[in-house]
Amino acid sequence: MKDDEIKKISDEEVEKLYDFTKKHFVYYYDLQVELVDHLANAIEEKWTEQPQLSFDDALKAEFKKFGIFGFTGIVEKRQLALQKKYNKILWGYFKEFFKLPKIMLTLALILFVVKAMQYIHPITAGVLALAILLFSIVRFFVLNRQYNKKVKKTGRRWMLEETIFRCGGISFIFFIPYNFIQSLFKDEYTVTAQWIMATAIVLFALYEYIILYVIISKAERLLNETYPEYAVLKQN
Known part of the structure; x- marks a missing residue:
């Protein structure tokens, strides 16, 4: 040389x-x-x-130069950075449902739940909340299974995707606030209680929709833009 x-x-x-x-x-x-x-x-x-x-x-x-812990610190920092970025994206999409024109859809859904409680039965709220939870769990496991198959096929794991799946897997936690609200009012389904419970259910449904549908597609686009290899590996 x-x-x-x-x-x-x-x-x-x-x-x-x-x-x-x-x-x-x-x-x-x-x-x-x-x-x-x-x-x-x-x-x-x-x-x-x-x-x-x-x-x-x-x-x-x-x-x-990475110190005695090697790449561990870098991995942890990257996970925190991706979590922060993910939360920002999630919150951004969530806020859209409280701005025109999507706020009209949000209000219509809340009104629908209230009327269902009034004209069908108060237990309708609990049935809707449970249905959303069960559907979200099924959706999460389907997505997780698809991701695991892709990992097995390509031999590649993606931190951004797993960050999303970790958040998607805690859907049941957001069912707790509904149970808490329901316990406060017990059998006293006043008009105020109906609106509060309906709002909680709609917020829960919107969260699940965003995290299990909107963010998933956003993650794929982000990975495609950042890492060209992602699109190639996905096709193979």
Whole structure:
């Protein structure tokens, strides 16, 4: 090699970097991509100063910068960042149902539940809430099964998708506020109680719809835009 020739990471060394991240407990492909890109750039920078440095020695030197816990801190920070980003997206879609024109749909749904309680039976509210919960659980397990099949087929796990599935899997927690509201009023289904319970049910339904339908499609688009490999792997 000439002295003025800059060494570059080879395809074989890139694969070694992927294996290296896996051995250090980084299982998410989107995070592996980011770390491999970071390590590759750092190694090439070292080679500009020390061209005789071997790949393994350059990698060891760079990995030491991550401290005794290795990539653990990076993974945790990335998870928190994705959770924050996910919550922002979720809240953004949720707020749309309280702005024109979607607020009209929200109010219509609340009115529908109130009238159902008044003209059918107060227990209608509980039946609706339970139906939403059961449907959400089924939807979650269907999506989770599809995701696990994709992981098994491609050998790739995606942190953003699993962040969404973790949130989708806690649907039952949002059933607790309804039970709490119902216990406050017990059998006293006043007009005020009916409107409060109807609002709680509609909010629960909107949350489940956004998290199990809207956000899922948003995640795929986001991954397609950020990681071209995602679309390729999904088709295979």
